[in-house]
Amino acid sequence: MSTTHPPVQLAPGQIFVRESIGNVLILSPAIDLGSLHEPEIIHETEDLLDIINHPDGEPIHMVVDLSHSEYFGTALLGAIVKLWKRVSQRGGRLAICNVSQNVLQVLHVTRLNAIWPIHNSRDEAIKAVRG
Template sequence: MSVPENPDVFTIERRGGVTIFVASPELERIDFALFDEAGDILFEPLRNDPSPLVLIDLSQVDYFGSMFVAILLKCFKLVESRGGMMALCGVSPRASELLRVTALATVWPIYATRREALEAMLSE
């Protein structure tokens, strides 16, 4: 794998108390050596949040592998340890199958759209 031309694998947004990590298509092409850096990007805004609400928007990504699954699990453990909640949205059929096979589809709420996820997360 090569290093992507655009190293910005995620953009970070805030909506009503929810931190949204929007994965770019670069996630599918990222060099394994950059996965730790990508994880640091995810974790940094959460470290000082007492009860983080995190939404991972995968609507621009068709597929991801085990390295990204590991990042999701680390993020989830951090969020859960702080009494927060993590959800996914925009998961492609291909990625959905990976989450189903690994039984991770039962760990996180998965929503079809960002809007649906935000409404559910903010209503709890």
């Protein structure tokens, strides 16, 4: 028996579906994020940086689930770099999962695959950031 989930409602201007599992924040782009979405990406990145900066004392780890993205532009790449730097400053880790061949190629060309672990599933990525 399969369970259907209601469609996720995003706030106006929000482009990432956000989920929290303990101290792990999971981001999933709701749409393919090419450079046409740069203003929205910049705005939401600032909001996410505020969440990461919350002074709760516990590091926030982050998983970026790209299962719904066949492609991403430089704006999203820059956003992930900013988020990763802030997460790292707070003692957390970032991992990426469910990448397409196109995204994997971008990560290899930019050599970001050497910095961010890439996992086949969300569960693997969550386990990895939790250490």
